[in-house]
Amino acid sequence: MSKSKPKSGQKFSAKNIAAGFLMALLALSLLGFGVEGFGGGARSVGSVGGRDISTNEYARALQNELRVLQSQSGQSITMEQARLFGLDQMVLEQLVTTAALDNEADRLGVSTGDETVQGEILQISAFQGLGGQFDREAYRFALQNAGLNESEFEDSIREDVARSILQLAVISAARAPDMLTTPLLNYQAQTRDYSILALGSADLETPVGMPASADLQAFYDANIDSYTLPEGKRLRYAWLTPDMLIDTVEIEDSILRDAYEARASEFRQPERRLVERLVFSDMQQAEAAVARLQSGEITFEDLAAERGLSIEDTDMGDVTRAQLGTGADAVFALSEPGIAGPVETSLGPAIFQMNGILAARETPFEDAAPQLREELVADRARRILSDDLDMFEDLLAGGATVEELAQETEMRGGEIDWRDGDTSGIAAYQAFRAAAREVQQGDFAEIQILDDGGLFAVELIEDLPPTPRPLDDIRTQVTRDWRSAQIVENLRTLADEVAGSLRDGADFAALDLTPERFEGMTRTDFLPDLPRDLVSAAFDMSPDDVRVVAGDERVFIVQLHAISDPDLLLDDVANLRDALSVQLEQSLAQDLFTYFSSALRQSQPIQFNQQVIDAVHANF
Secondary structure, X not given: OOOOOOOOOOOOOHHHHHHHHHHHHHXXXXXXXXXXXXXXXXXXXXXXXXXXXXXXXXXXXXXXXXXXXXXXXXXXXXXXXXHHOOHHHHHHHHHHHHHHHHHHHHHHOOOOOHHHXXXXXXXXXXXXXXXXXXXXXXXXXXXXXXXXXHHHHHHHHHHHHHHHHHHHHHHOOOOOOHHHHHHHHHHHHOEEEEEEEEEXXXXXXXXXXXXXXXXXXXXXXXXXXXXXXXXXXXXXXXXXXXXXXXXXXXXXXXXXXXXXXXXXXHHEEOXXXXXXXXXXXXXXXXXHHHHHHHHOOOOHHHHHHHOOOOXXXXXXXXXXXXXXXXXXXXXXXXXXXXXXXXEEEOOEEEEEEEEEEEOOEEOOHHHHHHXXXXXXXXXXXXXXXXXXXXXXXXXXXXXXXXXXXXXXXXXXXXXXXXXXXXXXXXXXXXXXXXXXXXXXXXXXXXXXXXXXXXXXXXXXXXXXXXXXXXXXXXXXXXXXXXXXXXXHHHHHHHHHHHHHHHHOOOOOOOOOOOOEEEEEEOOOOOOOOOOOHHHHHHHOOOOOOEEEEEOXXXXXXXXXXXXXXXXXXXXXXXXXXXXXXXXXXXXXXXXXXXXXXXXXXXXXXXXXXXHHHHHHHHOO
8 A cells, every 4th residue: 555755743643544545445346356356366466575565455556546647637547548647657666665664664573552553443434423433333344345354454554554653763853954944044034124216217307209210220120039020830721610600500499498498407496595504413412402502602613613523514505495305394494594403314313504595596488598599509500510520521531622621611711820829810729729830831631629619620831930020010119119228228327327326425315316215125025016126136235235227117226235134033033944944854854765765675676567467457
């Protein structure tokens, strides 16, 4: 069984280990894995030292990791796809490490007593009844479904706890040294005192006017790269989308009515209630809880908390009378939010807190028809396109060009000078942009599918080199850029004069200037209405340094006054130091365990039975 690496300060619990192990076994049992399913009587996929890695152990770990991968991707993943991700090798690596740790724990005599194992099993919620007590029958039934007996399951807990003890022993010496913590703390918590003077176009004695034609042409030529379109492709395409077919699609009234009736639950919603529920082991406890609620001694939320439950655990959402079962009459009898019950339910005596009334709502067919028609038309248009897909592909396979496809079918043709970043027209579709990037001269055109179910084919006419945009087409933009550049240039000249005076010993007041002063600023502090790189500039300076920083039609003068080391007496600084120490210790602990487990693996012979491994894969 695989196990995650421990972190410094982490408390290992056999309860958590066993509960997770059992849940994996229960899920796996539904899939029909078993030793006999792998043929040949083989019971292991390999060994580490003298310890076998069983076929069932490998299958369980593989299935668990596959389920995690599917959850992350949001789609079904086959074993072949999982192996492309290296999932099988990762699982084998985990199991080899686990087996190596087990061998080392055995060698050192690390073990867990029966009393500890029993105590942890008694606390596993999966084995508890409604009253929170250990349920022997639930324990037996769960293990039986997982194909285990009690001895096997308890041994697995014992082994996991022994590994945890060994891991904790390895990482317990991980401590964050001051030589690492202090520089990190200084970097994050040191503060700066500085002043910033912002200069804008209003500070110039002479406003920047409009450029002469020669100046504008010179600026355009000097910055031609900024006005050059990137290389691209001239493409010919044919396409057909559901929206293009909408006007040709008709939906009969009878079909609309059938769709309305099929979605009756959406258009005819019965009266509902917003309800929370608490279930008790007997009626006496439920009645006592209601009495406390009615007397004002306790709230429903606090009552749930007493039982170890959050409001999310008790929330039933908005429910109908039918969904409430035997509790419906009591809940629906309330005309305003309040407590109902106790009522005997299939789960036991229960009390309900009703938080809101949602009136019945019905959308008449006449009001729902436009929505239904729109959806059905779009759906039918997509199906028409799907049905026509083979026909379009056959035409291309028969030698038709993209241009002929547009001439001889309902598909519409066009050309586009496409460059990366263009999202106009058909290039608004991601699928088309992807095809445009890939298409090369001489490629055979294929029918491809757009995001909305539409179809298209594309072919390359010619490659387009980087092309300067004509000045006349972008004169307004270039003029705006020229003026911005002139403003910044003139402001920098002014700022350099001020900065020179400051470096010579003058101060802002003597220069009749009023900067904005910031004190106790860290690297992560935000300066409202000022560029972010001013903070970086301040932290690159020494006390009394002056720096000029150009921005967008503004220029800034930064003067650093003081650098202050972190004050460890401040709570936030102390908390930051503690957090950095924890992060460093966790990183060191992970490295220590990695080195330790690697050394164990190298010291023990490792063998794999590829035939049995392949047999396990074949069962997925």
